[in-house]
Amino acid sequence: MTLGRYDYERRYRRRMWTGVGKFGLLLVLLLGVGLFSYQMGIEQLKGRDVTLREENAALSRQKAEYELLASQMQHAARVAEAKAAELEHRLQREVPTGDLARLTHLVAERLKAGLDANRLAFVIQQAQIPRNCQQPETKRFSLATPLLKGGTRSVSFTNGTVTVAGEGQSSRDAQGNAESWFDPTQPVTIRITGIGGKGTTVSGVLPLHQSLVIDNTEYRFTFVAGQRSFVDVTADRCPFP
Missing domain, CATH: 1.20.5 (Single alpha-helices involved in coiled-coils or other helix-helix interfaces)
Known part of the structure; x- marks a missing residue:
């Protein structure tokens, strides 16, 4: 058990x-x-x-x-x-816009038609606001050159109140020889002299513009190339100021 x-x-x-x-x-x-x-x-x-x-x-x-x-x-x-x-x-x-655009278009058309740019600029410069001016007077004078210095080569306005004279470079023939008359494609020098010795000078290629004030009168001159050896000068007389 x-x-x-x-x-x-x-x-x-x-x-x-x-x-x-x-x-x-x-x-x-x-x-x-x-x-x-x-x-x-x-x-x-x-x-x-x-x-x-x-x-x-x-x-x-x-x-x-x-x-x-x-x-x-x-x-x-x-x-x-x-x-x-x-x-x-x-x-x-x-x-340009407005009137300026219209004038620009007209200038472009004239240039495209063959108008000389200097001539067009001259016309535009002559367009001025009407003033109480005398009738413009145009005369001519011959420019002196290195081969043409003698004689009277000036022109006067208003009974000798203002005298204009100048000189330029001699033109050259086909052989390159210097001639008596000036070359209108070269710069010229124009002298404007008033009574009492007051005067001014302008230089460059024609056409040229210059002004001179004498005794409350402003003389405004424009010079362009004329016939051979000559320069045509137009004088305006306007009250100043």
Whole structure:
């Protein structure tokens, strides 16, 4: 009786410890699987964090590039607007309108038709607001040249109140030899002298214009090339001022 009960208790204890061992083994296994899963989760989280950081960095770089591009485009737009405003202002300032446009068109037509630009400029310069002036007087005189210096080479107006004289460069023939008369394509010098020694000088290629005021009278002269060796001079006398 005692032996049988001993065997039963020993077998019971053995089965109990075996169950405890199995449970412990299962618990260890479960803890290992849990720790492994936990570690894998941590590694995945670390990997995702690295990926998110890289994506965030890439997005930040793209944002900076887009902001720089937007700034450059805004600057380019402001520059373009400024240039457009400048061109519009220049267009309004330089392109003739109204009466000036009509006159510009007429001048262009005359030049296209072959009218000499100097002649056209002379006509325009002669167009002035009417003043209480005397009837213009036109005379001629010959210009002195290096080969033609002697004799009287002047002309006077208003009973000798004003005297006009001048000199130019000698014209040349086909062989290049100097001639007595002046060359109208070369600059000339015209001297205007009034009573009492008051005078003025004008130089350049004809036609030329010059004024001189003597005793409350303004003498306005226009010089153009006349027949060979001569200059035609027209004098206007107007009250001054």
